[in-house]
Amino acid sequence: MADVQQFPESIAELVPKFHVLKLPMVTRFRSITEREVMLFEGPDGWAEFSPFTEYGSVESSRWLQAALEFAGLLPTAEVEPSAVGSAAETVGQSVAVNATLPACATSEVGPILARYGPVGTVKAKVAEHGIDSLPEDWDRLREFRRLFPETTLRxxxxxxxxxxxxxxxxxxxxxxDLQYFEQPVAAVEDMARLREQLSARELPVVLAADESIRKAEDPVRVAELGAAEVVIVKVQPLGGIAAARSVLEACGLPAVVSSALESSVGLAAGAQLAATLPRTQRSRELLGEHPACGLGTGRLFAEDVVEPAQSLRPVDGQIPVTRIVPDPQRLETLAVDPGRFDWWEKRLQECWTALLSRRS
Ligand SMILES: [Mg+2]
Structure with missing residues (x-):
């Protein structure tokens, strides 16, 4: 952004109308059963602003930057690195997404994954109860490999x-035979130590950083510390598609795009980033030609902003790269109560003020 002064101090001039929705989840996730999201429309289409409610305004201002850019209401702050294709070129494409295998009984592995249809990549959750889960995790993974010997496993x-x-x-x-192991330990320094120990033992386990990456500066820190070989990235926390691309170029590590538990409007931004990520030689070696994204989280919602047929729920392990226009009726029926609406309106302004001061 060349000149901050050209932007109004009141976000209402930029975003005169918005909706705040409450989307019920199928199961508790991140200890929430309902996800609140703000949606608004700009010249480029609909966008989602949905930092988790406990996040402060400075951190959430990156999420707002992402939403305003995706709507076409704010020019990108970053110099665009070379992309695989422009947004217009990606329309009509699709991106692969992974299925998720939760901590479940061994007998459930087949039935749970059968619901996804044919998928190339499965991410299995482990360590639900830390190291105590190891025997059950091992049994479940052995069963997975018996049923799906060829499927890529994370x-x-x-x-x-x-x-x-x-x-x-x-x-x-x-x-x-793992593609990678996401965030076995919490601290980024421990991730780096674990990598050293794995390499000393010649154990070919690739580490990926997810929880270690919450802000735009984190991927570069992960790379500098040698804490992971793959980074999991989300559009909103990194400040938008352009910011995510330039951060990834700076860190140089192969990336897998994931969701921040968004509605289909927000998932569309993730799909666009995934479709335009540069494919490096290292990315091909570690993740293959078409790495599966973690954008299949539409399945975690009981309601979305569009009819199921128009949503970005994966079909046969793919979601389309497209823009989502919310169903007007759903904008009404899923709306939060007036108290929550006011809370979000205030938050929107606070985040805008934080965004302006961050960029000035
Ligand atoms: Mg993860």
Whole structure:
């Protein structure tokens, strides 16, 4: 943005009309059962602003930047690095998404994954109860491999292990032929230590950083510390598609685009980033030609902003790269109560003020 002064101090001049919706979830996730999202429309289409409610205005101002840019209400702040294709070129394409295997009984592995239809990549959650889950996790993964010997497998521990436990888990799980293991430990320094220990033992387990990446500066820090070989990125926390691309260029690590638990409007921005990520040689080696994204989270919602047929729920492991126009009736029926609407209106202004001061 060349000149901050050209932007009004009141966000109402830029975004005169918006909707705040409450989307019920199928199951509790991140300890929430309903997800609140703000939607507004700009010259480029609809966009979603949905930082989690506990996030402060400075952090959330990056989410707002992402939404305003995606709507075409704010020019991008970054110099655009070379992209695979422009937004217009990606329309009509689709991106692969992974299926998710939760911590479940061994007998449930087949039935749960059958609901997804044919998918090339599965992400299995492990470490629900830390290292105590290891025997059940191992049995479940063995069953998965028996049923799906060719399917690409990722693991995600959601930072569930202490460092020595993570090494033990990697040692046990290496035989299942993993594409990568997401965030076995919480601290980025411990991720780096774990990588050293894996390499000293010649254990071929690739680490991916997810929880370690919450802000725009984090991917570069992960790369500098050698904490992971793959980064999981989300459009809104990084400040938008252009910002995410320039951060990824600076960090140089292969990336997998994931959702921040958005409605289909927000998932559309993730799909556009995924379709325009540069494919490096290293990315091809680690993730293949068409890496699956973590954008299949539409399945976690009981309601979306559009009819199921128009939503970005995956079909046969793919979601389309497209723009979503919310159903006007759903904008009404899913609206939050007036108190929550006022809370979001105030938050929108606070985040806009934070965005202006961050960029000035
Ligand atoms: Mg994860």
């Amino acid at each position: 693991l995600d521990a959601n930072a569930g292990y202490a460092l020595p436990e993570a090494l033990a888990a990697c040692t046990e799980f290496a035989e299942f």
